[in-house]
Amino acid sequence: MKKVASVLLSSILTMGILVGCGSKEAAYKDGSYKGVGKGFKGDIEVSVEVKDGKIEDIKVVEQKETEGLGDKAIEETIKTIKEKQTTEKIEAISGATGSSNGVVEAVNEALKQAN
Structure with a gap:
């Protein structure tokens, strides 16, 4: 009887591990979503494209950030979000x-619609 219980328990644990290793379903619904975040000099509006459940592209629709540093911060933040998903x-x-946080806020708002 102990042997049967032991085999049964082992089987259940193995199944649990295998189920945990299975591929995850897509994190987001495919589509195009817009979001707005508060930047240093005003709103930052982005469009997030989701394909196959992943962030495919992020484009800035409108922003009023400082030329140079603000622009670079927006580009780098978008690049990092796309890489890390x-x-x-x-x-x-x-x-x-402020610019970086505004982009993150805008992307988060867009992705809420994709859930």
């Missing part, structure tokens, strides 16, 4: 924290 733990660009 998340807005979590995105480090703000030094000297342009």
Whole structure:
């Protein structure tokens, strides 16, 4: 009887591990979504394109950030989000924290619609 219980328990644990290793479903619904975040000098509006459940592209629709540093911060933040496929733990660009945080906020707002 102990042997049967042991085999049964082992089978259940193995199945649990295998199910946990399975591929995840797409994180987001495919489509194009817009979001707005508060930047240093005003609103930053983005369009987020989701394909196959992943962030395919992020485009700036409108922004009023400082030319040069603000623009660079927006570009770098978008690049990082696309690479990591998340807005979590995105480090703000030094000297342009407001712009970086505004992009993250805008992308988060867009992705809420994709859930």
